[in-house]
Amino acid sequence: MAPHWRAGAQVLAVTLGIMQCCGWLSAQTIRTSVGMMGRRPEPWPMSHERVKRGWVWNQFFVVEEYTGTEPLYVGKIHSDSDEGDGSIKYTISGEGAGTVFIIDEVTGDIHATERLDREEKTFYTLRAQARDRLTDAPLEPESEFVIKVQDINDSEPKFLEGPYIGSVAELSPIGTSVMKVMASDADDPTYGSSARIVYSVLEGERVFTVDRQTGVIRTAVADLDRETQDRYELVVKATDMAGQMGGLSGSTTVTIVITDVNDNPPRFPQKMYQFSVSEDAAVGTSIGRVIATDADMGENTDMSYLIKDEEGGELFRVSTDGDTQEAIITIKKPLDFENKRSHNVVVEAVNKHVDPRFVDLGSFRDQTIVRVSVSDVDEPPIFIPSIGTIMEVQEDARLGALVGIVTARDPDMDNVPIRFSIDQSTDQEQIFNIDPVTGAITLGKILDRETAGWHNITVTAVEADNQSMASQTAVSIRILDVNDNPPELATPYEASICEDAKPGQLIHTISVVDRDEPQSGHRFYFTLAPEASNNRHFTLWDIKDNTAGIRTQRSGFNRQEQNVYLLPILVVDSGPPALSSTGTLTIHVCGCDTDGAIQSCNATAYVMSAALSPGALIALLVCILILIVLVLLILTLKRHRKGQRMSEDEEDMRDNVIKYNDEGGGEQDTQAYDMSALRSLYDFPEVKNSDSGPELHPVPQWIQNRVVGDGGPADFTVFKGYIRKKVEQADADLSVPPYDSFQTYAFEGSSSPALSLSSIRTLSTTSEQDFSYLSDWGPRFRQLAGYYAPAQPEEEGS
Structure with a gap:
């Protein structure tokens, strides 16, 4: 069958189905039409030849929700090879074949045996087969066809997402979109108007409307007020068939919450509040709390508080409690009952978050009056001024002089008399006195600014009839300076100059210190003291900046002639009165190299004076003087004793005898002692008669034994002559040392067990170096000359 015939059959089948639903055609008429639809119209006979034809259908339609007692005719399948003799058998297979759909094997009629629901299944796909009834051989190839379930309006609209909750701000304008609802x-939806839905409001239509096509809910009024009604319940209906009669409908509930805007100002419940506080309440003490209410909610109720009147703003402070939104009123400055007994404070409440859209609706602030009553208490005295007093007095003020007056009063209404005193812990030396009634401070001791320039005392004031009511204030007393100290050189200045110093050379710069502190500052004048004004060595140059320079006036200094110059300098201050003092600059003359560097000065004096203070130098000089006196005294005593001994023995020279106790190293050792005296032994002139010399004592036996031995006579002539000659030379020569410095030469003596260690052993007359006979002389050598002077005992080897 050609495609355009099939398309025409489909359109016809759909049309017949709609007419059946509307009751315009009967089922029998439809069945006849459908059966006829399965055949292709016979063409005009042009040839008597038989043309092979195939299946003549594509799809069928069946109306859903059929409620009849007989099976519902769906359609007919027919092969163009069927001659109507019953030789062809028709069968179907696929979805619902044999259960939902059955076929008449002979006629090919298909019926629905069950009630179909398009919302559950919209179409069924089946396959048809035409076979030879006798041989069961297929006469046509198996073909697939579709049975579509035709829709009827049997489902009402449903709101799958309900119930709905929306919100809109109060005072929103008309037409403000709130939310959207949707039903399915x-x-x-492609067949008829069964799925075409329209919306409407069943309840609440005065306040809100809904768009029929889109389901958008909008405000219908502009005076929504959350404070009057904060939510609305709407019933929205959805109807299919585009709202026509016979359409089905469904409904849902929509809750619309009205949100708050800041359209209400704060309001104080009272126009006046009253509190009481004691005048001695500390700063920061809370007086009370007030609160303003706000019909809004959330952050729109947040508010801040202000004090509007100037006086209340000086004495009180207001803050906001963030949790309770209360205004906390506290004391900002101390209160005074005697000054003012009550205060009216204007407190204003203001919203923090003001919506500019609603400013015109009214003022978003409110005010109330807080009356604060101050109660009286007994208070301690108050000093005037209250932060301390500074007084001044000259350091040369006399005892009892007035320094200043402190003032205090009783702040209470009774005005009790006040008594004053000085805290002794701040004036332990009792330098100041105070009159207990008048508060006059006077001097109790003489002042000295150089010792203490300031005095800080504490004055106490108490009520005369209540000692517990006391207060204190600090009094600072400045001691004004008077010029009572002369200026002085800053240090004991010392300077050094070279011997070849040139005229005009700067030696040293001096400065001055003054213990005074004049109001206009120090100004010092320098000049040489009168006793040094005519010196021709140095000049003084006043630099005019409280210092002075010392310069040389000539050249050619010689430290051999004078190595130290003392230059007195007169220093005068600017007064009044002008005071002066004289200081000394010590100038040392030193030897310098070609570059002017000092090489040497009077080292001992310079070092001692530089290293020691004047007191230490004086003490050192006193000690040296005492030592010199002691030495002179000892020497005087010794001379006195020597005089006594000389009366007994005029030739006693033992006091200051210089002894040589070094044994020496033999002939080669010529440095041990002076040999010149003995070397001139043979140069003496002829020895005089023994009567002309001093009486000689007998030579002891030990000397005789040492000189001549045990067997022969002793010959002492040479020794006597030697000693005598020496004495005569000493008496005749005025340049020789005095008798108490006479040089003697002692022999070792006989008591040494080691005998002599000298290499001079034999007496020789051929050489003046041969003095072997002297090696055995002992410490009693002086007895040979007739003088008795015991020698100190000598250890061997000394």
Whole structure:
């Protein structure tokens, strides 16, 4: 069958189905029409030849929700090879074959045996087969066809997302979109109007409207007020068939919450509040709390508080409690009952978050009056001024002089008399006195600014009839300076100059210190003291900046002639009165190299004076003087004793005898002692008669034994002559040392067990170096000359 015939059959089948639903055609008429639709119209006979034809259908339609007692005729399948003699058998297979759909094997009629629901299944796909009834051989190839379930309006609209909750701000304008609702219909939206839905409001239509096509809910009024009604319940209906009669409908509930805007100002419940506080309440003490209410909610109720009147703003402070939104009123400055007994404070409440859209609706602030009553208490005295007093007095003020007056009063209404005193812990030396009634401070001791320039005392004031009511204030007393100290050189200045110093050379710069502190500052004048004004060595140059320079006036200094110059300098201050003092600059003359660097000065004096203070130098000089006196005294005593001994023995020279106790190293050792005296032994002139010399004592036996031995006579002539000659030379020569410095030469003596260690052993007359006979002389050598002077005992080897 040609495609355009099949398309025409489909359109016809759909049309017949709609007419059946509307009751315009009966089922029998439809069945006849459908059966006829399965055949292709016979063409005009042009040839008597038989043409092979195939299946003549594509799809069938069946109306859903059929409620009849007989099976519902769906359609007919027919092969153009069927001659109507019953030789062809028709069968179907696929979805619902044999259960939902059955076929008449002979006629090919298909019926639906069950009630179909398009919302559950919209179409069924089946396959048809035409076979030879006798041989069961297929006469046509198996072909697939579709049975579509035709929709009827059997499903109402449903709101799948309900119930709905929306919100809109109060005072929103008309037409403000609130939310959107949506319903769905299970019917076929492509067939008829079964799924065409329209919306409407069943309840609350005065306040809100809904768009029929889109389901958008909008405000219908502009005076929504959250404070009057904060939510609305709407019933929205959805109807299919585009709202026509016979359409199905469904409904849902929509809750619309009215949100708050800051359209209400704060309001104080009272126009006046009253509190009481004691005048001695500390700063920061809370007086009370007030609160303003706000019909709004959330952050729109947040507010701040202000004090509007100037006086209340000086004495009180207001803050906001963030949790309770209360205004906390506290004391900002101390209160005074005697000054003012009550205060009216204007407190204003203001919203923090003001919506500019609603400013015109009214003022978003409110005010109330807080009356604060101050109660009286007994208070301690108050000093005037209250932060301390500074007084001044000259350091040369006399005892009892007035320094200043402190003042205090009783702040209470009774005005009790006040008594004053000085805290002794701040004036332990009792330098100041105070009159207990008048508060006059006077001097109790003489002042000295150089010792203490300031005095800080504490004055106490108490009520005369209540000692517990006391207060204190600090009094600072400045001691004004008077010029009572002369200026002085800053240090004991010392300077050094070279011997070849040139005229005009700067030696040293001096400065001055003054213990005074004049109001206009120090100004010092320098000049040489009168006793040094005519010196021709140095000049003084006043630099005019409280210092002075010392310069040389000539050249050619010689430290051999004078190595130290003392230059007195007169220093005068600017007064009044002008005071002066004289200081000394010590100038040392030193030897310098070609570059002017000092090489040497009077080292001992310079070092001692530089290293020691004047007191230490004086003490050192006193000690040296005492030592010199002691030495002179000892020497005088010794001379006195020597005089006594000389009266007994005029030739006693033992006091200051210089002894040589070094044994020496033999002939080669010529440095041990002076040999010149003995070397001139043979140069003496002829020895005089023994009567002309001093009486000689007998030579002891030990000397005789040492000189001549045990067997022969002793010959002492040479020794006597030697000693005598020496004495005569000493008496005749005025340049020789005095008798108490006479040089003697002692022999070792006989008591040494080691005998002599000298290499001079034999007496020789051929050489003046041969003095072997002297090696055995002992410490009693002086007895040979007739003088008795015991020698100190000598250890061997000394």
